[in-house]
Structures are given as structure tokens and as C-alpha cells.
Amino acid sequence: MEELELGLCGQGGSKLDSNKPLVQGSNASQKDKQNAGYRSGKRKVLFEKRKRIIDYALVMAIFGIGVMVIENELSSAGVYTKASFYSTALKISISVSTVILLGLIVAYHALDVQLFKIDNCADDWRIAMTWQRMCQITLELMICAVHPIPGQYYFELTILANKDKALGREIVPYDVALSLPMFLRLYLICRVMLFHSKIINDASSRSTGALNRMNFNTGFFLKLLMTFCPGTILLVFMVSFWIIASWTLQQCERFHDEVHANLLNSMWLIAITFLKVGFGDIVPNTYCGRGIAVSTAIMGAVSMALLIAVVSRKLELRRSEKLVYNFLMDFQITKRLKNTAANIMRETWLIYKHSKLGVNHGLLRTHQKKFLTAIYASRKAKMDQKILFNNANSITDMAKTQNDVYDIVSDMSSSKYAVIEQLTNLKEKIQTIQERLEALPEVITRSLTQHQNRVD
Structure with a gap:
């Protein structure tokens, strides 16, 4: 399919030079074939480079998240303060990994633009820079650029009133607000899984998708995973979300509430909120914590709906x-x-x-x-x-019956055309016989006249 598309690009280029003499036709076709082979090879090389770059980007993202978690846990445990050398060194390493990550994302989109140029036979890279692509690049850079900066900076966090606490304010480091959004970098996992799947790496699969005008994007890949291994995907997602939400809730609440300083209590709150139980024995006291609780409730509703759909599909008879x-x-x-x-x-x-x-x-x-x-x-x-x-009479049976009827109608149509052709040949032969029969009296009269003349 790649050679087919690139061959069409070559034909399009030859049409632009249609005013040249026809003697150069063989040279032009040979040049188009060489150009198609060059484009196909270049596309394959760019695809491999893009896959390696997104792998490196995921490594940098996970490295930054891991160092961020270590730095926050060590400072929370009182091993050092935010003004110490160790905290600054860890934050500098996070900043360095973030800069590398941003460069890799820019390189990824640059290779994506080059692949767009090859696929669409474009010469100018600005053709590929649509508003949708520019917004996507900007959003990814903004998500990946957020990280805790080196230094010691604080802000006032509002503590909401509840049955045990009064309304108040706490001095909280800016690292809390800058560390939690770093988990959004995990969207790169879906992209890495997409580019390492056999469907994307197989040229025949990409050709089939191109012929059917279907784009192998992340949404299509997630649908495939939910179709063939839904239990594993839901289990990994729920466990990962549970751990990440529990840790982020602890970071939001630990500065003013000793109950949330224990990670197990935060995990209990996330679990009962995710499962729609809500005992009310532990509650969040900040806007950050309540936002995480609301997000957990929404994700719990979505996960339960997906789980019910998967179970009902598995219980259905084949x-x-x-x-x-x-x-x-x-x-x-x-x-x-x-x-x-x-x-x-x-x-x-x-x-x-x-x-x-x-x-x-x-x-x-x-x-x-x-x-x-x-x-x-x-x-x-x-x-x-x-x-x-x-x-x-299910839908599949009706579809099978429809296909069978279509095959029968096709056979009848082909048989009809064969019968019509035979009738046409028979009609021509009958006309020939009729013409000869009409000419037969004349032939007989002429023969009798000749015989009479010979007798006389």
C-alpha cells in the first residue's frame, strides 16, 4: 500500500509535466518508480525514529515522576527541608528531564509532520500545521512542562470547615501544586503501546486501514484492547488510578490533617469513593482534596459501567x-x-x-x-x-442470511446474462436460417432454368 500511495504521488508529479515530449515517457516512469521506492524507504525510517523517540519520552516522563515522588516523600518524612542541597539537586534533575522530554515531544511532532508530507506528497511543512495539530502540540508541551522548580516557595492553602476542623489557612510549598499535574505525563503510555502494537507495525494492516479510510489512532487501539483483553485493562487502570489518586490526596491533605498523613487512610477514602460507598469517616478538607474525590467518583462510575458491559458481554452465549x-x-x-x-x-x-x-x-x-x-x-x-x-433470528443470522441471498441473486444475475447471450446467438442463427430459406425458391428456380436450358 505504501508503494501504491507513493506511486500515485509519482503519477501526480508526472501529470504536472504533461507538456514535455512523449519521448521522455519511459524515463519519467522509471524516475517515478525510483522516487516511490525512496519515499517508501524514507517513510519506514521516519516511522522507526518516531517510535524510538516516543520510547525515550516515556522514559524521561517516568523518571521525572519517580524523582518527584521521592523528593516529596523524603521532604515529608523530615529527612531534609525544601531549602537543602539534596532537594535542590533532585529538582534540578526533574527540570533537566523535563527539558529533554519537551525536546523529544517537539522531535516527535516534527517527524509526524514529515510523515504527513510523504503520505500526502506535500512539499511545504506548513501545510501539515493545522489548528488542530498546533493546539495538540501546545497542549502537550504545557502538560509536560509543569514540574516543581528548584527553590523554596510557599503559598496559603485554604482549609475548609467541617465537623472537626474550622475554616483556616496553611502555608504549603508550591511543590504540591506543581508536582501533582506531572502524572498527566502518563498519557505517553497509550502512545507507546500504540506504536509497539503489531497492528501498527504491520504494513498489510496499515494498507487495509488506508484502503478503508480508517486511521489507527489511540482511540481505535484502546477499543481493540477493551474488546480482546478488557479484564486486564480495567484491572490495571483501576489499580493504577487508586494508587495515584491516594498519593495525590495525601499530598493535598497532609499539611493540616494527621489522618491523611497516613497513606492507608487516603487509600481507604479513595476506595470507598470509587466504589460509591462513602462512609464519611474520613473527608477531604481542601479544594484540592475534594476535586480529587469528585474525579474519583466520576472515574468510579465510568469504570463500573465498563465493568458491567464487559461482564454482560462475557456472559453472553457465543x-x-x-x-x-x-x-x-x-x-x-x-x-x-x-x-x-x-x-x-x-x-x-x-x-x-x-x-x-x-x-x-x-x-x-x-x-x-x-x-x-x-x-x-x-x-x-x-x-x-x-x-x-x-x-x-439474531442480527448475525440475519446478516448471514442477507449474504446468502446476495450470493443467490448474483448467481441468478450471471445466469440471466448467460441465458441472454445464448438467446442472442440462437436468434442470429434463426435469422441466418430464415434468410437462407427465403433465398431457397430463387435458387431452385435458377437451377430448374439451367436444367431446362441444357435439355433444350
Whole structure:
């Protein structure tokens, strides 16, 4: 497909030079083939470079997050203060990794623009810089640029009033506000998984997607993961979100509340909020903590909805299992219909026997009741058979039936064209025979005239 697209680019270039003499046609086509091969090779090289760059970017992002967590935990434990040399050194390493990360993101988008130029046969890189792409680049740079800066800076954090605490303010380092957004860098994990998947690395898969005008983006890749391994994805997501939200809640609340200084208490609050329980024994006292609690509740609702959808899909019978079940149920219902029909015939004979041959009112009423029961059982079996037949006609079966009907109609159309062709040939032959028959009297007259002349 890559060679096909690049070959079309070469043809487009040759059309621009249509005023040249036709003698140069063979040289132009050979040049287009060489150009297509060059473009295909360059596209492959750029794709590999982009994959390596996004790997390095994820490493830098995780390194910065890890150092940030270590620095905050050491300062919270009282190992050193924010003004110490160790804190400054760790923050400088975070800043260096952030600068490298920003450079890698810019390089990634530069390679993406070059791939766009190759795919669309564009010569100017500014054609690829749409408003959507520029907004995406700006947003990624803003997300990845946030990090705790070296130094000791503080601000006042508002403490909300509740049943145990009064309204007040606490002096909190700026590292709290600058450290928590660093977890947004983990969006790079989805991009790395996308570029390391076999679907993206396979040229045939990309060709099929290009022919169907489908873009292999992160959304499509996440849908595939939720289709083929939903349990693993939901488990990893919920555990990761639980740990990250618990740590961020602890950082927001630990400066004024000893309860949240313990990470296990924050994990308990996140867990009961995520599961929609909410005992109320531990509550957040800052806007930051309450925002994290609201985000946890929203993500819990989304995760529960996805979990219910996955479980319901897993509990649904497969098509082969459904066919076996329908076959067995149809066999059982057919047997019930035969039994009820036999009971109706038997009770009819017994009613006739006790009413005509020998009158026994007690047995007559008993068999009449059994006769009505057999009729009701027969009607119920027929209704069950109808319901089973309606359930068997699922969407997949209807699609299969539609495909079969389409194949039959196609065969009939081809047979119709063959019959029409044979009838046309037969008509031509009949016309030829008719023309010869019309010319036959003339031939006979001429032959008789010649014979008469010879006799005379």
C-alpha cells in the first residue's frame, strides 16, 4: 500500500509535466518508480525514529515522576527541608528531564509532520500545521512542562470547615501544586503501546486501514484492547488510578490533617469513593482534596459501567453455543408437542368411552380436566417454539442470511446474462436460417432454368 500511495504521488508529479515530449515517457516512469521506492524507504525510517523517540519520552516522563515522588516523600518524612542541597539537586534533575522530554515531544511532532508530507506528497511543512495539530502540540508541551522548580516557595492553602476542623489557612510549598499535574505525563503510555502494537507495525494492516479510510489512532487501539483483553485493562487502570489518586490526596491533605498523613487512610477514602460507598469517616478538607474525590467518583462510575458491559458481554452465549442450545431446545419442545398431541388423543378417546359406552360421571370429569390441561400444554409448547424461533433470528443470522441471498441473486444475475447471450446467438442463427430459406425458391428456380436450358 505504501508503494501504491507513493506511486500515485509519482503519477501526480508526472501529470504536472504533461507538456514535455512523449519521448521522455519511459524515463519519467522509471524516475517515478525510483522516487516511490525512496519515499517508501524514507517513510519506514521516519516511522522507526518516531517510535524510538516516543520510547525515550516515556522514559524521561517516568523518571521525572519517580524523582518527584521521592523528593516529596523524603521532604515529608523530615529527612531534609525544601531549602537543602539534596532537594535542590533532585529538582534540578526533574527540570533537566523535563527539558529533554519537551525536546523529544517537539522531535516527535516534527517527524509526524514529515510523515504527513510523504503520505500526502506535500512539499511545504506548513501545510501539515493545522489548528488542530498546533493546539495538540501546545497542549502537550504545557502538560509536560509543569514540574516543581528548584527553590523554596510557599503559598496559603485554604482549609475548609467541617465537623472537626474550622475554616483556616496553611502555608504549603508550591511543590504540591506543581508536582501533582506531572502524572498527566502518563498519557505517553497509550502512545507507546500504540506504536509497539503489531497492528501498527504491520504494513498489510496499515494498507487495509488506508484502503478503508480508517486511521489507527489511540482511540481505535484502546477499543481493540477493551474488546480482546478488557479484564486486564480495567484491572490495571483501576489499580493504577487508586494508587495515584491516594498519593495525590495525601499530598493535598497532609499539611493540616494527621489522618491523611497516613497513606492507608487516603487509600481507604479513595476506595470507598470509587466504589460509591462513602462512609464519611474520613473527608477531604481542601479544594484540592475534594476535586480529587469528585474525579474519583466520576472515574468510579465510568469504570463500573465498563465493568458491567464487559461482564454482560462475557456472559453472553457465543454463536456456536447459541446454535447448540437452540437445537436442544427445539428437540425438547418437539418432544413436548408430540406428548401433548398423544395426551389429547388419549383423553378424547377416554371421554368418548365414558360418555357413550359406559357413563361414569366422576371419571368423565377427570378426563375432561386432563383434556383441557393437555390442550393448554400444547398451546404453551407452540408458543415456546415460536419464541425460540424468534430468538434464533439474531442480527448475525440475519446478516448471514442477507449474504446468502446476495450470493443467490448474483448467481441468478450471471445466469440471466448467460441465458441472454445464448438467446442472442440462437436468434442470429434463426435469422441466418430464415434468410437462407427465403433465398431457397430463387435458387431452385435458377437451377430448374439451367436444367431446362441444357435439355433444350
